[in-house]
Amino acid sequence: MTPQFRALEPHEQPACLQLWTQVFSPGADYFVRYFEEPLWKPEYTRVCEVDGRLVSAVQIVRRAVRLNGQAVPMAGIANVATLPEYRGRGFSTQLMRDAQRVMDAEDFLFGLLFTGIHDFYARLGWERVPFPLWSATPQPLALDGWRFRTAEPDDLPRVQVWYAQSYADHPLSVVRDDAYWRIWTRWDDPNWRRAFYIAEDSLTARGYVVLETHHCTLPDGTRRVSAISVQEVGAAPNDTEAFQKLIGFAIQMAVSAEAEAIRFFLPRSDVERWVRPFLPDVAPQPMGSAMVRVGVPERLWEAFEPFGAQARTAAQKLPPALALAWLFGLELPEIPDELYTLLPPRPACYSPVDSF
Secondary structure: OOOEEEEOOHHHHHHHHHHHHHHOOOOHHHHOHHHHOOOOOHHHEEEEEEOOEEEEEEEEEEEEEEEOOEEEEEEEEEEEEEOHHHOOOOHHHHHHHHHHHHHHHOOOOEEEEEOOOHHHHHOOOOEEOOEOOEEEOOOOOOOOOOEEEEOOHHHHHHHHHHHHHHHOOOOOOEOOOHHHHHHOOOOOOHHHHOOEEEEEOOOOEEEEEEEEEEEEEOOOOOEEEEEEEEEEEEEOOOOHHHHHHHHHHHHHHHHHOOOOEEEEOOOHHHHHHHHOOOOOOOEEOOEOOEEEEOOOHHHHHHHOHHHOHHHHHHHHOOOHHHHHHHHOOOOOOOOOOOHHHHOOOOOOOOOHHHOO
């Protein structure tokens, strides 16, 4: 039977979940949130049907990301999957083209995906852009007078405020409403919430940090912690002590776990303020898995208009991915220094909490 490429029918959600769980390791509880999001619609899940069976799928997610005090729409690509026995027939390629047509027909400024197979997506117009990531060797330090605990359900309102305050001036960060916090971060599920740690002084809660533990397997089969990642950190904007304690706690956790490295998904300015005083050897290790696509370049050029005609003209001379990186304030060596005099670097970053 000829393969059919189309949007998912709502009643087919269980079949699509089964497809994803057959191809990827997480269970259905991980993937069901793609359908629970208020902004999901059938057109965002592209599927290939063969002989009445869903054999391949691609997911579009809608996100609002910060840009110069505003929220702009971004399309994320996720869950690109084909059953093993149907691979090599171009189904994922066709579904990606299908998804890109949907993206271009809507108001998305750009698309974003994370992958380890860059050549496949490059053929479809995607370009690599390194996102901020820093790495250092954990060093023992003293951390007295504060308590750190895993977050509880009733911590959500204060965490929401800390996040909004801490990332308000961070381009690329996702604008999260209450539904997003509860559905995407799975706040009410303790298994998901346990990555969030609350910092308390002797009187009150002062901030939070999100940590992820990475493991590796040694040649003898021993499993060990390879790294601890600081995915995001938040507190009141001027609470320097809280940020210092939160970063110190993360380093202490890495030392206790005997991790080889501690990583920070933070922009340079935050690293210089909060990390380098503890870890002078911290160095950039740009995240290489991100790829972007600008499907309608005119939308990108229009986004430069608030910065003047000279900035727009300069952007049009750059490859779209570089122009997009410059717009969001990312610091890349490929961007000429003179352009940063028109539009300077800003603390752009993307939290893994928002990965899709």
